[in-house]
Amino acid sequence: MHSYKDFAYFYDKLMEDVDYKKWFEYVLMILKRLEVTPKKVLEIACGTGNFTKYLCDNGYDVTCFDLSEDMLSVAYDKLNIYRNVIILKQDMRLFNINKKFDMVISVCDGINYITAYEDLVNVFKRVKLHLEEDGVFIFDISSYYKLHEIIGNNTFVEENDNIFYVWENYFDEHDNICELYITFFVKQGSKYIRFDENHIQKAYSIDEIVNALRRAGFKNIDYYESFTFNKPNDKSERMHFIVRK
Ligand SMILES: C[S@@+](CC[C@H](N)C(=O)[O-])C[C@H]1O[C@@H](n2cnc3c(N)ncnc32)[C@H](O)[C@@H]1O
Known part of the structure; x- marks a missing residue:
C-alpha cells in the first residue's frame, strides 16, 4: 500500500484547516528570539510546499525536498512561479546537497515518519552536516x-x-x-x-529526540509546546524543537 501517492492530489484540500501562516509567524518569532536572520533555508519533507510558499514569498533562498514524487509534483505546480526555490527529491535519511544552510526546517510531522531510531540519528547527522556553524534547525513532532x-x-x-x-x-x-x-x-x-x-x-518521547540530537552532535537543544514558548506538558499534542550546533 502507498504513502503520499494518490493522496498527494487531495492533501491540500484535507489540510485546509492547517494555518501555515500562523506556523510561519511562529517560526519568525523563534528567529527573532534567537536574534538570527537566516537567508539560505533548507526545508525537509516539504510535501506540497504549503510552508515553502511562505518562505519563498518572504524572500528566503529556499531549497526543499520530499520523498514523494506526487507531493513534489503538487509542490512544483505551486512553487514554479518563484525564482528563489530549488525543489528536489531526496530521502531525509540519506540526503546530500552540496551546500550549507542558515536554517533547516521541517514542518508538520515529517520527523514522525522516521520509524527506526538509528535512522533518526542519521537524519539529524545529515542536518548537522548541512548547517552553517551558527545555523538553526527547527522541527516539530506529533507527541507520544x-x-x-x-x-x-x-x-x-x-x-x-x-x-x-x-x-x-x-x-x-x-x-x-x-x-x-x-x-x-x-x-x-x-x-x-x-x-x-x-x-x-x-511516537517519540522528548528524551528519545533529545538523545538522538545529542548523538548527532547537537549541543544546544530547546523544545516548546508548539506555537508557544512554554514547556510541553503531558497533554501537549505537538512540540517544536529548536536546535543549534
Ligand atoms: C504530514 S506530511 C507534511 C508535509 C509538509 N511539510 C506540510 O507541512 O504540509 C509528511 C511528509 O513527509 C514526507 N516524508 C516521509 N518520509 C520521508 C523521508 N524519508 N524523506 C523525505 N520526506 C519524507 C512525506 O512524503 C510527506 O510529504
Whole structure:
C-alpha cells in the first residue's frame, strides 16, 4: 500500500484547516528570539510546499525536498512561479546537497515518519552536516500523547466536499508505532473512486529526540509546546524543537 501517492492530489484540500501562516509567524518569532536572520533555508519533507510558499514569498533562498514524487509534483505546480526555490527529491535519511544552510526546517510531522531510531540519528547527522556553524534547525513532532491517546487505536470517518475518507489506526505498544490505514472515496462524476494509503508514524518521547540530537552532535537543544514558548506538558499534542550546533 502507498504513502503520499494518490493522496498527494487531495492533501491540500484535507489540510485546509492547517494555518501555515500562523506556523510561519511562529517560526519568525523563534528567529527573532534567537536574534538570527537566516537567508539560505533548507526545508525537509516539504510535501506540497504549503510552508515553502511562505518562505519563498518572504524572500528566503529556499531549497526543499520530499520523498514523494506526487507531493513534489503538487509542490512544483505551486512553487514554479518563484525564482528563489530549488525543489528536489531526496530521502531525509540519506540526503546530500552540496551546500550549507542558515536554517533547516521541517514542518508538520515529517520527523514522525522516521520509524527506526538509528535512522533518526542519521537524519539529524545529515542536518548537522548541512548547517552553517551558527545555523538553526527547527522541527516539530506529533507527541507520544497524540499518537497514542488520540490517533492510535481509533477510527475516524470524515467528509470534505467530494472526498469521503476513513482512517483506521493501530498503535503498537511494543514499538510505539502508529499505523494509519486510510481509505479514500473521491467523487468523480457520478462515481466514487477508491484508493488506499498506509502511513506509519513513530511516537517519540522528548528524551528519545533529545538523545538522538545529542548523538548527532547537537549541543544546544530547546523544545516548546508548539506555537508557544512554554514547556510541553503531558497533554501537549505537538512540540517544536529548536536546535543549534
Ligand atoms: C504530514 S506530511 C507534511 C508535509 C509538509 N511539510 C506540510 O507541512 O504540509 C509528511 C511528509 O513527509 C514526507 N516524508 C516521509 N518520509 C520521508 C523521508 N524519508 N524523506 C523525505 N520526506 C519524507 C512525506 O512524503 C510527506 O510529504
